[in-house]
Amino acid sequence: MQNKDHLDHEALNNLPNGAKLGWGLGKQPKRGPKGELSIKKIVEAAISIADKEGLSAVSMNRVAGSLGFTTMSLYRYISSKDDLLMLMQDAACEISIPPEKEDADWREEMREYVHAVIDVFRIHPWYGDIPIMSVPVTPNNLQMIDWVLRIMRKFSLNDYEKMSILLLLSSYSRSCGLIQRDMDRAIIAGGSPSTFSGLDYSAALKQLVKPERFPNLHPVIMSGAYTDENESDNTVGNDFDFGMERILDGIEYFLVNKKPISSDTA
Amino acid sequence: MQNKDHLDHEALNNLPNGAKLGWGLGKQPKRGPKGELSIKKIVEAAISIADKEGLSAVSMNRVAGSLGFTTMSLYRYISSKDDLLMLMQDAACEISIPPEKEDADWREEMREYVHAVIDVFRIHPWYGDIPIMSVPVTPNNLQMIDWVLRIMRKFSLNDYEKMSILLLLSSYSRSCGLIQRDMDRAIIAGGSPSTFSGLDYSAALKQLVKPERFPNLHPVIMSGAYTDENESDNTVGNDFDFGMERILDGIEYFLVNKKPISSDTA
DNA sequence: TGTAAATTGTTTACCTGATATACAGTATAC
DNA sequence: GTATACTGTATATCAGGTAAACAATTTACA
Numbered sequence: 229m230q231n232k233d234h235l236d237h238e239a240l241n242n243l244p245n246g247a248k249l250g251w252g253l254g255k256q257p258k259r260g261p262k263g264e265l266s267i268k269k270i271v272e273a274a275i276s277i278a279d280k281e282g283l284s285a286v287s288m289n290r291v292a293g294s295l296g297f298t299t300m301s302l303y304r305y306i307s308s309k310d311d312l313l314m315l316m317q318d319a320a321c322e323i324s325i326p327p328e329k330e331d332a333d334w335r336e337e338m339r340e341y342v343h344a345v346i347d348v349f350r351i352h353p354w355y356g357d358i359p360i361m362s363v364p365v366t367p368n369n370l371q372m373i374d375w376v377l378r379i380m381r382k383f384s385l386n387d388y389e390k391m392s393i394l395l396l397l398s399s400y401s402r403s404c405g406l407i408q409r410d411m412d413r414a415i416i417a418g419g420s421p422s423t424f425s426g427l428d429y430s431a432a433l434k435q436l437v438k439p440e441r442f443p444n445l446h447p448v449i450m451s452g453a454y455t456d457e458n459e460s461d462n463t464v465g466n467d468f469d470f471g472m473e474r475i476l477d478g479i480e481y482f483l484v485n486k487k488p489i490s491s492d493t494a
Numbered sequence: 495m496q497n498k499d500h501l502d503h504e505a506l507n508n509l510p511n512g513a514k515l516g517w518g519l520g521k522q523p524k525r526g527p528k529g530e531l532s533i534k535k536i537v538e539a540a541i542s543i544a545d546k547e548g549l550s551a552v553s554m555n556r557v558a559g560s561l562g563f564t565t566m567s568l569y570r571y572i573s574s575k576d577d578l579l580m581l582m583q584d585a586a587c588e589i590s591i592p593p594e595k596e597d598a599d600w601r602e603e604m605r606e607y608v609h610a611v612i613d614v615f616r617i618h619p620w621y622g623d624i625p626i627m628s629v630p631v632t633p634n635n636l637q638m639i640d641w642v643l644r645i646m647r648k649f650s651l652n653d654y655e656k657m658s659i660l661l662l663l664s665s666y667s668r669s670c671g672l673i674q675r676d677m678d679r680a681i682i683a684g685g686s687p688s689t690f691s692g693l694d695y696s697a698a699l700k701q702l703v704k705p706e707r708f709p710n711l712h713p714v715i716m717s718g719a720y721t722d723e724n725e726s727d728n729t730v731g732n733d734f735d736f737g738m739e740r741i742l743d744g745i746e747y748f749l750v751n752k753k754p755i756s757s758d759t760a
Numbered sequence: 761t762g763t764a765a766a767t768t769g770t771t772t773a774c775c776t777g778a779t780a781t782a783c784a785g786t787a788t789a790c
Numbered sequence: 791g792t793a794t795a796c797t798g799t800a801t802a803t804c805a806g807g808t809a810a811a812c813a814a815t816t817t818a819c820a
Contacts, residue, residue, distance in 0.1 A: 239697035239698045239700075239701060240698045240701065240702075242695060242697065242698055243695060243698045251702055257766070257767055257768090257817095258766075258767090258816095258817070258818080259765060259766040259767060259815095259816060259817045259818070260765085260766045260767025260768060260815070260816055260817075261766095261767065261768045261769085261814075261815045261816055261817095262767095262768085262815090262816080263767080263768065263769090264768085264769085265768090265769090287805080287806060287807085288806075288807065288808085289805090289806070289807090297769070297770090298769070298770055298771080299770095299806090299807085299808090300769075300770065300771080300808080300809095301768080301769050301770075303807095303808075303809095304767080304768060304769070308807085308808085309806095309807065309808090357625060359623060360672060360676075362676055362695070363673075363676070363695070363720075363721065365695050365698075365699065367702075370699075370703060370708060370711055371707075371708070373711055374708045374709070374710045374711040375710075377710035377711055377714060378709075378710045381710060386719075387713075387714045387717050387719030387720075388719050388736075389736065390714070390719075391714065391719055391720065392734075392736040392737045392740075393737070393740070395669060395670070395673070395737055396666065396737040396740060396741070398669070399665055399666050399668065399669025399670070400662065400665055400666065402665070402669065403661065403664070403665025403668065403669075404661070404665070406626060407629075407661070410628060410629075428508045429508060429509060429628070429629070429631050431505035431508065432505045432506045432508055432509045432631075433631065433636075434505075435505060435506065436506075436517055436633075437636060441637075442636060442637070442640045443640070443644075444640045444641075444643035444644045444647060445636055445639055445640040445643055447653070448643060448653045448656070448657065451653050453652075453653030453654050453656075453657055454629075454653075454657065455629065467654065467657065467658050467661065470654075470655065470658040471658045471659070471661055471662040473744075473748075474658075474659070474662060474741070474744035474745055474747075474748055475662070475740070475741065475744050476744070477743070477744040477747040477748060478739075478740035478741055478742070478743040478744025478745075478747070479740055479744075481740075481743040481744070481747055482739075482740055482743060523788095523795070523796055523797090524788065524789080524795075524796090525786095525787065525788045525789070525794060525795040525796055526786070526787060526788075526794085526795045526796020526797060527785080527786045527787055527788095527795095527796065527797045527798085528786095528787075528796095528797085529796085529797065529798090530797085530798085531797095531798090553776080553777060553778085554777075554778065554779085555776090555777070555778090563798070563799090564798070564799055564800080565777090565778085565779090565799095566779080566780095566798075566799065566800085567797080567798050567799075569778095569779075569780095570796085570797065570798070574778085574779085575777095575778070575779090
């Protein structure tokens with residue numbers, strides 16, 4: 229899993245440290261004792277803690293302790309906590325991507341992608357708590373981007389147009405993932421499934437959102453649509469799917485009505 | 495600015511503390527010395543620091559110091575740093591909303607909204623660093639939601655459908671805002687405007703993203719479209735606009751082809 | 761085979777930042 | 791005028807990230 233052939237080290241050093249580690253570009257030692265720890269173990273331990281107790285429970289001390297080592301031992305493998313966060317983020321993106329099929333329906337494939345992203349947020353509720361520092365540069369993240377581009381392979385679009393659609397899909401996924409996560413959290417916290425996050429605020433908002441100041445929002449609050457009072461079973465899936473279909477329609481409309489391909493900037 | 499009439503205190507207490515303060519629901523003292531500080535001053539000071547030096551520079555110590563007070567004095571006004579962050583977030587959303595016009599083009603109005611959100615990210619680069627804890631519950635945030643609902647006032651959609659479109663627009667705005675912020679940051683950091691954030695990684699990615707593993711991403715990286723090498727002047731606005739038009743097309747398509755209105759769940 | 765170099769895990773210490781607590785001063789209500 | 795409720799402050803605690811020095815270990819090479 230180590231790429232170390234004919235690489236221009238100057239260029240690689242521009243990458244954030246965590247990204248380098250994610251690509252397996254750490255230097256491998258020759259002398260000295262064999263390390264008992266490893267990046268993999270550290271990241272797994274951190275993820276395990278975060279899954280159970282949230283990202284705030286992930287301290288260097290805690291992670292090291294859960295592995296039976298001291299805090300500072302981790303610094304033999306990663307250079308900072310930011311590295312660890314980046315590695316956790318990338319590790320969470322290591323999902324199984326469905327194999328390519330001939331004659332696939334691109335709409336269905338895009339739905340699949342979006343749901344996969346949302347699942348990442350549900351499986352690792354801390355995922356959305358890690359701030360995004362830049363355009364993705366870690367391997368598993370890029371693998372997912374490759375997936376989306378695969379779906380669009382046969383589109384008559386230039387690279388910039390494809391990147392824009394990618395942005396559209398991934399941003400929508402992220403937002404939905406965050407909301408889904410919040411709802412999951414609220415259910416866990418509230419105990420009874422009928423106590424939703426929004427519902428806690430519902431009563432307060434009904435008092436505060438006055439029709440004079442919020443003429444358009446007021447009715448939506450009162451109807452309960454804002455806080456999603458009609459607890460539609462387990463998921464907000466219906467809402468997501470609605471927006472998803474709008475996006476797909478927009479893409480399809482563009483594919484059909486677009487002028488001939490231009491290779492220039494979008 | 496104080497709403498204190500006939501309010502059910504039990505319901506209001508469910509709100510996060512910062513939200514209560516944002517609504518002006520702090521108790522106002524009768525006895526004792528008149529406070530020299532105020533929530534407004536504190537938030538302004540914090541925002542001023544964050545604008546200049548980023549969110550990480552905002553410590554209670556630093557904020558208090560910039561006002562000529564000691565750290566702990568702030569706790570007479572807010573109960574935790576989280577309160578402060580929530581207030582900062584809401585304050586950044588206090589933007590001027592264009593007046594309602596008759597016969598307005600809803601597409602143009604939605605573009606206006608999205609650009610307004612993106613501007614918030616550009617004016618306050620720290621804005622996206624504040625984690626979203628729940629559905630918006632602070633006044634200025636809700637004011638912006640009211641704006642979007644105003645744009646959709648005449649749509650033949652039920653509340654749930656409108657909320658879904660709202661989600662779509664706000665999530666797209668957020669993602670674009672984050673990216674735009676990152677690019678602005680990179681330009682500032684890099685000094686020379688030709689040194690883009692993506693460009694720093696560009697060389698590295700060209701080595702790491704091998705065609706075997708990333709068959710679809712590889713050409714996009716090599717063409718420079720991924721890291722947006724053809725520095726299109728100042729903004730990535732073109733990219734945003736493209737996705738925006740897709741979204742608008744999708745919405746319009748739905749408005750036209752939708753079956754008669756249902757008042758039920760979406 | 762033995763010694764030097766490289767590398768590991770540990771110990772200790774430092775620093776920053778959030779916040780609890782106790783105190784001293786001040787303005788208002790009765 | 792005095793008790794009360796408030797203000798700003800000083801002090802202290804606690805957590806968490808990380809630097810530096812150290813002892814133990816393993817490999818390379820003479």
